[in-house]
Amino acid sequence: MSETIERPYVLHMFTATPQMSPFDVNMAADAGYQVIVPYCNVEAGMVANLTQDAIFSRGPKGVSRTGIFIGGRDVMQAVDMLDTARKAMVPPFEVSVFADPSGSYTTAAALVALVERHLGKQHGVELGGKRVLILGGAGAVGRIAAAIAASRGADVTIASHTARSRALGASAELNERFGIVTSGIGTTTPEELRGALADAEIVLATAVAGVQVVGRDDLEHAKRLLVAADVNAVPPEGIAGVNVMNDGKPIDGVPNAGAVGIGALAIGNVKYQVEHRLFMRMRTGGKPVYLGFPEAYDEARAVAAGLG
Template identity: 75%
Template sequence: MPEATERPYVLHMFTSTPQMSPFDVNMAADAGYQILVPYCNVDEDSVVQLTQDAIFSRGPKGVSRTGIFIGGRDVMLAADMLERARNAMVPPFEVSVFTDPSGAYTTAAALVALAEKHLKAAHSVDLGGKRVLILGGTGAVGRVAAAMAASLGADVAVASHSSQSRATQVSDEINRRFDIATSGVATGSPDQLHRELARAEVVFATAVAGVQVMTSADLAHAKNLLIAADVNAVPPEGIAGVNVMDDGKPLAGAARSDAVGIGALAIGNVKYQAEHRLFLRMRTGGKPVYLGFPEAFDEARAIVAGQSS
């Protein structure tokens, strides 16, 4: 039988959706995992059995070359699945687990870390106490960004284009799950959007790709805007005037001359590095780790700090 050091690196990839994300498969392979096995339509109750099937077959040494990745689209379910997997471990049979549903944890981490950086660089202020409006805030990235920003002391408004009730529902879910305080706001009509923009100092656009949630005319109402950040890389831009390559560039058309924009590729660059580093940490750390959105945020902050040095 080959020595444990010769055994391949195996990653078991759980998703509650019908397919595992090709993006995450590629990222895991580039981080050194040699055998990648997707398990689709996995529900929370199946996680314990799958996890224990993965940990007992390779021995206490072999588990160091085994990992679990949890994807999907539901950020709350993914967090619960991570806890289920963690509780299923039987030391010394214990493997590392990393969750990043729809890339939401690493994308939101990059978004908030860059907003922190540019608030400090352009305005010499922190995110704490700032009014943050998250357009498209009921989606996966918006929910996680809301949790991260609120945990830093920001006054976070989770916006829904569909209705006030939807915004309130999602805000309440986030608050209960992460023990934070956010509010839900409706931005479906121009008057509603303009009212919220007038209060906002930071705007995150986290709506679906290819949808513009803030036009040039809307931008004129954001009289207190310091930072506008957009995760949408598919034309048209989610926020008018924010180019995908912008990384703290002055925002054309903004009411304040010192407002700056952060585009999708600048955010994506940090997101990519964060996900790669987390996969590497899981594979090479030598001991089991459990990686969720707090660890993604720490990684993104470290990357952004390195850019500034």
Template identity: 30%
Template sequence: MPAKILVCLDTDPQPSVFDGVVAVDAGVDHLFRHGGVTPADVQNLVYGAIFTRAPDELNNTAIFVGGSDVSAGEKVLAAVKETCFGPMRVSVMLDSNGSNTTAAAAVIAAGRHTDLSQSTVTVLAGTGSVGKRILLMLADDGARMRLGSRSLEHAQQVAEEVRHKAPNAVIECMVTTDEAGLRKSLDGANVVISSGPPGVELFPQRVRDDYPNLDVAIDLNAVPPLGIEGIEVVDKRVEQGSTICYGAIGVGGTKMKIHHAAIAKLFTANDLVFDATEIYELGKELEA
């Protein structure tokens, strides 16, 4: 049987060591790692992947798009899909900055403790790369969403992007830079997910004290100060009153499980495309 080859197209100058290690642990035989990849580079790289093996062997070659810039990764993914044709294609996965696998792990964690189709979920800093994907996944499950952001205009733009992919998405956009806006976003919510940048506190304890009936609180920031005060980075299913809490490392085990499974599944066919929705569906299958 031909060796399993994963071609890593990383938009950063140095390809991610993290993504390389995960790929090896997922059973990949060989890694071909390319850094500083732009859409203009993609065609020749993909041609090298699809024209070196017979069509019935192309399931043994796959492409992983990574890097710290999710927008750049999305453009590279689009170029990969555009370059493949007919039977001459390989499966491809996008997980720039861990955005898809992290978002899937967070939403799956919330869904363990509440029916998301009957939930109102506040997503703080929801306009970032992980936040956007959380919104899309929540929309797939029929949740009502509150999108918190520093900019109402930016929030509305992101909401439209989500609705373009999920027309039935119910999203209310709110500015949460001050306490009044934060409280408004939390009124009536039973789940809060903080997906903000490292070292930025978004949900202080003095406000949390007034919302003791949250079902779930998830903080995806691992750098102090954390996004939700009072949640520890290693928290996993920790009960604080009636609220189940998760920190970034607390959801990390699920994220890694999804990441490994997605890499392995790339080699089951030559026409798979794993972006947010597909990775979330895979995560739910693993959780079942």
């Protein structure tokens, strides 16, 4: 009498970096994947072969219990790797693929979704047409937040406090790749920063941890500010007056008394839920899905809407 063995849920995790993120490994395990295998130092040209090794070894039924996760640090490379994996599929040998390099897709999605929530809740307005300033915007989270916000019709400015050329380069790459319109500026001097703040209705701080990009004296110049959000959970605050615990709390020192702040823990809570939901969608959805930052953003909006 033959014994039927239930196939385990297997997740293959690709990263171009020397190691896979322990955060993502834990998230995958908590979503029910039983066998989790990281592949490090994966170059873009290796993705198609790795993908086909994964799909052809288990049969059409086995592939429904197989997934691929794409990590790393390069947000554009992850877009390409996701596309390469999709093109390598040979239906019915097809598995789900989820890209989230350095957590940037899910973090940026949570960031923009919470900003939208508080724009509506506190001010009764939408993101479209609003002037968005992204400080530290040339980094991973900043670039994806810019892509999402611009796709929603916002007037997005990417700022770098280290070099104007970085912001211009990031803006040009995003515009070409995603067919959006953003601009880039330098905020390397107090005068440049304060000039940018004077026009901004939404300020997003996405600089590296432990760097304050907006001080209390700078806030006095943010006369049009409606919402400020900061992904930095490491002291000092990325934006003075926006505590990590804030989720729509008024910001002291801003000319517009209605301006509210969103801190890193509020953003992180939504990011965590989004990543978990996307892993679960891969594992339990019943058909292959391809999940990048647009899908992360849709999920983040659903999570944010459920916050009340």
